[in-house]
Structure formats: C-alpha cells, structure tokens
Amino acid sequence: xxxxxxxxxxxxxxxxxxxxxxxxxxxxxxxxxxxxxxxxxxxxxxxxxxxxxxxxxxxxxxxxxxxxxxxxxxxxxxxxxxxxxxxxxxxxxxxx
Numbered sequence: 001x002x003x004x005x006x007x008x009x010x011x012x013x014x015x016x017x018x019x020x021x022x023x024x025x026x027x028x029x030x031x032x033x034x035x036x037x038x039x040x041x042x043x044x045x046x047x048x049x050x051x052x053x054x055x056x057x058x059x060x061x062x063x064x065x066x067x068x069x070x071x072x073x074x075x076x077x078x079x080x081x082x083x084x085x086x087x088x089x090x091x092x093x094x095x096x
Contacts, residue, residue, distance in 0.1 A: 006071040007040040007047055013064040022058050022066075025050075033084060039071075 009030060013019035019036075026032070029050060030040035040047065047068065059066060071079070 004041045004043050004046075006076050007042060008037065008069040008071055009040055009066065010037045010069075011059075011064065011066045012036065013059065013066075015060075015063070018058050018060070018064065022055060025054050025058070 007030075009026060011019075011022060013022055013036075023032070023036075026038045026040075029042060029046075030038035032038050042050070051066075051068070055066060
C-alpha cells in the first residue's frame with residue numbers, strides 16, 4: 001500500500017493570476033506554512049496525480065518553478081520550526 005509521506009512544496013510564480021490559482025489548488029490538499037511553501041501529507045501516487053493534472057498545467061515553466069521535496073520521518077522529526085506550527089500532521093479521521 002502506498003502510504004502518505006510529507007512533501008514540502010514550494011514555488012516561485014511570476015504572474016499574480018497563475019500564482020493565486022496554484023495556491024488555491026495547493027490549499028485543497030496541503031497546509032500552507034509560508035506564502036509559497038506548503039506541507040502536503042500525500043502518497044507519492046496522489047502527489048504525482050496532483051502535479052500532472054492540477055498543479056503543473058497552471059505554470060509556464062520557462063518563467064515559473066515548482067519544487068517538491070520528500071520529508072521522511074527522520075527529517076520531519078528533526079525539523080526545527082520557529083514562530084509557527086510544527087510540521088503538518090494529518091488528522092486521524094476526516095469528516096466528509
């Protein structure tokens with residue numbers, strides 16, 4: 001089974017409209033931790049689907065960039081956060 005792991009997603013988008021659309025789409029699956037930085041607890045398969053179907057199509061890759069870094073349990077545990085919440089922990093349950 002493809003388990004969730006924590007992904008750090010950050011971007012630099014030059015156009016305000018594209019940047020706003022991307023941020024709104026990221027907020028559907030991830031937690032914003034800084035203006036253009038999100039923590040996403042997703043399986044790799046779900047991450048790839050979101051990248052290909054929802055996030056990357058919004059960008060002009062000759063002008064914008066999006067970076068995705070995996071954070072394993074060791075990185076998550078060793079992270080240091082000053083002035084904000086600890087790295088995102090998904091809830092044990094979701095109410096639909």
